[in-house]
Amino acid sequence: MSPQSNAAIQNGEEPAILLDSINKSFGSVVAIENLSFHVNKGEIVSFLGRTGAGKSTALNLIMGNFGPTKGRVRVMGMDPNKDFKKLRQTISVGFQTDRLLPWRTTVENVELGLLILREPKAQAREKALEWLDRVNLTAAANLYPHELSGGMRQRASLARALAIDPEILLLDECFSQLDHVTSQTLRADVSEVIRKYNKTCLFITHRIDDAIEMADRILVLGAPARLLLEESPTEEDRTDRDKFRILHDKIAAALGVDA
Ligand SMILES: Nc1ncnc2c1ncn2[C@@H]1O[C@H](COP(=O)(O)OP(=O)(O)OP(=O)(O)O)[C@@H](O)[C@H]1O
Numbered sequence: 676m677s678p679q680s681n682a683a684i685q686n687g688e689e690p691a692i693l694l695d696s697i698n699k700s701f702g703s704v705v706a707i708e709n710l711s712f713h714v715n716k717g718e719i720v721s722f723l724g725r726t727g728a729g730k731s732t733a734l735n736l737i738m739g740n741f742g743p744t745k746g747r748v749r750v751m752g753m754d755p756n757k758d759f760k761k762l763r764q765t766i767s768v769g770f771q772t773d774r775l776l777p778w779r780t781t782v783e784n785v786e787l788g789l790l791i792l793r794e795p796k797a798q799a800r801e802k803a804l805e806w807l808d809r810v811n812l813t814a815a816a817n818l819y820p821h822e823l824s825g826g827m828r829q830r831a832s833l834a835r836a837l838a839i840d841p842e843i844l845l846l847d848e849c850f851s852q853l854d855h856v857t858s859q860t861l862r863a864d865v866s867e868v869i870r871k872y873n874k875t876c877l878f879i880t881h882r883i884d885d886a887i888e889m890a891d892r893i894l895v896l897g898a899p900a901r902l903l904l905e906e907s908p909t910e911e912d913r914t915d916r917d918k919f920r921i922l923h924d925k926i927a928a929a930l931g932v933d934a
Pocket residue numbers: 701704705706724725726727728729730731732733
């Protein structure tokens with residue numbers, strides 16, 4: 676029996692994301708086994724797990740791409756598999772590869788989601804430019820993706836995800852292709868934006884450092900997905916080298932990887 680998340684649900688309020696006793700199988704493959712956790716509104720939660728631990732499956736359940744075999748998934752109190760349309764503007768996803776369209780400029784890429792949601796063109800452009808400013812990319816507004824560095828492309832992709840003003844941001848290995856310094860700067864900027872605009876964020880990573888530096892809570896998953904460890908890093912854990920190392924090693928031990 677795997678442990679259940681013991682973090683409190685904020686003020687008895689409906690959490691932004693709730694997975695309750697979830698099982699998910701694909702034929703004979705069990706991807707998720709009795710997984711329960713929630714993400715409170717305004718929280719940043721990190722998912723850490725080895726390859727094949729079911730992280731993407733959990734993200735797909737939250738996006739409503741399919742339903743669970745057993746259990747209950749709720750996003751802002753709704754069933755994402757059934758209320759898919761109502762949640763379209765509630766959830767945004769940032770992926771490992773930036774998925775920018777090469778024939779559109781940066782600003783044209785950022786405004787795309789808004790245009791799909793039928794925002795008038797002038798308003799969409801204005802919002803896209805605002806978000807480019809917030810991720811320090813104003814100077815690149817009229818450049819094409821091939822003219823941007825990897826870090827700039829990920830910034831553009833995040834601006835696109837945030838431009839539709841979602842309540843929830845799901846990030847799937849967004850920083851993993853970037854070099855350490857770029858990834859660190861981007862992580863700090865993304866955390867700042869998420870907190871400033873009071874978004875809820877669940878992010879998948881395989882880097883323990885990313886999780887400790889960015890998350891309010893870290894969920895370590897075993898395979899098939901079930902909760903092995905839950906940690907809430909403190910500011911001291913982030914800034915004190917010894918504390919950072921102790922937490923890092925504890926998580927690495929739970930993951931079963933060499934620290
Ligand atoms: N559509 C599917 N059909 C069959 N099996 C699937 C499907 N999606 C996922 N699986 C299986 O479920 C398990 C969990 O996969 P999932 O992609 O969720 O893991 P993950 O933790 O995201 O892995 P990674 O870190 O490699 O992306 C794996 O054994 C995978 O092969």
